Amino acid sequence: MEWLVAAAIATLTASGVYLILAQRTYTIVIGLGLLTYATNLFLFATGRLAVNAPPIVGDPQAPHTDPIPQALVLTAIVISFGMTALTLVMAVRGYFESGGDDVDLLGPEEEVAKERR
């Protein structure tokens, strides 16, 4: 169980980091998405893995899961979802304003060409 979750987090993180290093905004957005999934899974796992246990402590001795990481993950999911949407909007706007989805800043030549257009 631990190995499975750890391997999933590792794979997602590695794929996310690889995609973030790309030159195109769309690839980076996908990479950021994978990285936030990995982060969410990781946060979820910080409350220790407990299967088939309720997140409510009635009797402290009875098996239960830690509810706080679940609340944290919920917040993190909402924020990362909104952020991904925002990045996509900005990427699309950047594409239409600069005519390409390269992530680099405009060089002096490109800016001149843009002003002439």
Added chain:
Amino acid sequence: MNHWLILPILLPAIVAPLLALALRHDLIMTRTFSIGSMVLLVLLGGYLTAMASDGATRTYALGEWGGPVGIVLVLDRLAAVMLLLTATLGLGIAIYSLSGCDKAGPHFHPLLQFQLMGLNGAFLTGDLFNLFVFFEILLIASYGLMVHGGGAARVRAGLQYVMINLVGSSIFLIGLGLIYGVTGTLNMADFAVKAKQIAAADSALLQTGIALLVAVFGIKAAVVPLHFWLPGTYANAAGPVAALFAIMTKVGAYALIRVFTLCHGDAAGGAADWFASGWLVWGGVATLIVGTIGIVGARSLNQQASFAGLASMGTLLIAIGGFTPALGSAAIYYLIHSTLAVAALFLVIDMIIRRRTGFGDALVAAPRFVHGGLIAATFFVIAIAVIGLPPLSGFIGKLLILSALAGQTSGGEGGGGVAGWPWLWGVILVTSLLALIGFAFSGTLVFWRRPSDKPAETASPPIVVPMVAVGWLLACMVLMTLLAGPATDYFDQTAGQLFRPQGYLEATLGEAAAGGGS
């Protein structure tokens, strides 16, 4: 329960949706409410600063769930000063935007209010996860402000800024997860207590979590080598937005001060010892050197101002990294000064850009522009402040840092100097000289050198409102210079409070829990 504590968050949180939803088509009402909210925030900041000056740490338990379970807001001297600084800067920028910058795109004022809400929340919160949430609030507002006005270059730079901060947020969450997994708490005070009690087997995990937090705060504070986002972002943002961003780097510096002074005196966990070992000093030196090279080599005024902001962060980080009470006091003084000075620099550069049609902020000779004399004089004064020459507060700030580095203090608690301080003196003094050369070069080029065959420019944007805004920031700097004595007394006590975190712990956790750890 002291309900004043939540007002700095609540006021902009109420005004911003009001502006965005109800008043979006009414420019006059939008501006009235925005300025009104800023004035109230300044008054509130002043009141809270006066309230905190008695040395007590006040807490506000949200929903009456006290720490460490619930989220608490904590007001001590440092938080109060940061609130006052944020409001002061916000008022200056809101006034400046009346000259027409707020019409360049939609929702300038609501985003400004949301940004202030996030900043105030980050300064007040006593909970690490809540700090993350307020970071996100201020970042989301800053993403909107960053692309305010549009344009290909700005959107590209904005996209980079968003991406690097999204990666930063992920790292922040992973660090928080590690800290929660090991200590079982996210309350800052409770964390400081629990960090001392963890099992030896877990200490590597805890150190990793803390290192990740430092990396995130380092990205925010633009410590070299995590600074690459800053020049492109600041140089491409609209003038007032770049001015507002002058405080964004200070949030990272604030978080570093807050978290590590709380862990101060922690023997077993070693978090504060590791922090105090001085590596941040050398990060600050690298930041200062890179910033100064940028000032000398900049090809445009905005680029130069961005690197000046980076260099001021370098000086600040040297002071924070030294980690003595005297340096802490000097750091707070310099933090306030450099925020105001860099913001004023961005505003005056924006005034220049709007007059030099066709040339913008490029460092080339251009025809004479209107109000040139007045703007040149303002630029001169602000450049003096940014570089740290007498008579303005930059000089006092640097002097305080230099004397504290050498361990020479007038106050009671000095705490000794920093090893290798002659080297640090050399770096700070030489970079100041280089910054002086850089600004002298750009000022001469922009204000004095003229191409002979070009006719005079006719563009004449408003002058009064922008000058009022810049004058407000300048007046605050002059006030800091004139009242340097009482101000340093206040900051000495602030640093004293920070380096004796017992008061903070007791206020947040209650005496029994806070005492249990030590």
